[in-house]
Amino acid sequence: xxxxxxxxxxxxxxxxxxxxxxxxxxxxxxxxxxxxxxxxxxxxxxxxxxxxxxxxxxxxxxxxxxxxxxxxxxxxxxxxxxxxxxxxxxxxxxxxxxxxxxxxxxxxxxxxxxxxxxxxxxxxxxxxx
Numbered sequence: 001x002x003x004x005x006x007x008x009x010x011x012x013x014x015x016x017x018x019x020x021x022x023x024x025x026x027x028x029x030x031x032x033x034x035x036x037x038x039x040x041x042x043x044x045x046x047x048x049x050x051x052x053x054x055x056x057x058x059x060x061x062x063x064x065x066x067x068x069x070x071x072x073x074x075x076x077x078x079x080x081x082x083x084x085x086x087x088x089x090x091x092x093x094x095x096x097x098x099x100x101x102x103x104x105x106x107x108x109x110x111x112x113x114x115x116x117x118x119x120x121x122x123x124x125x126x127x128x129x
Contacts, residue, residue, distance in 0.1 A: 015046060022048050028070050029093065031105030035064035056080045056089040065089050065105045078102065081123055085111030088120070090127060102127065 022030065037046065038057045046053060051068040054077050058064045065087050069075055074094040081088040088106040095101050102124075108116045 019048060022051070022068070028073055028095070029091075029103070030068050031089075031103065032066045032068075033064075033105060033107040034062065035066050036062060037064050037066065054089060054091065056082065056087050058082070058087060063087055063107055063109055065107045067091055067103070067105055069093065078127055079123065081106075081119075083111075083119075085109065086116055086119070088123065090123075 018030075018032075035055065035057075037055055038059050043053050043055070048068050050071055052071055052075075053066060053068055055066045056064060067089060069091065076092045078090040078092045079088075080090070086106060086108040088104055090102060090104045093101050093103055104120075106116075106120065111119070
């Protein structure tokens, strides 16, 4: 998220572009992959005013996933899944006029698709118990 933008010659970071996008669109939540965030980068370095940040970091270069959810939205962080081949973050969000809804942001970097889907299904079944 902090690398210079590849689509221009400026030093605008991807985080600054995200900040601009969030301000112009005002979404309830957004899920991100390839955040490149790790435990050395505190949440205070990646704030989006009006949003709570939930991260699933990788402690090696690359990867990682995150949710930014509006402060006004009731939610519960349900689970994180990290293994050597993928990362997932699950949030149970109370949406107006809909109710509790499970959202996931997942990053599959080396896991074969079939294996990833099988593991995701198992995780979802475990969460539904």
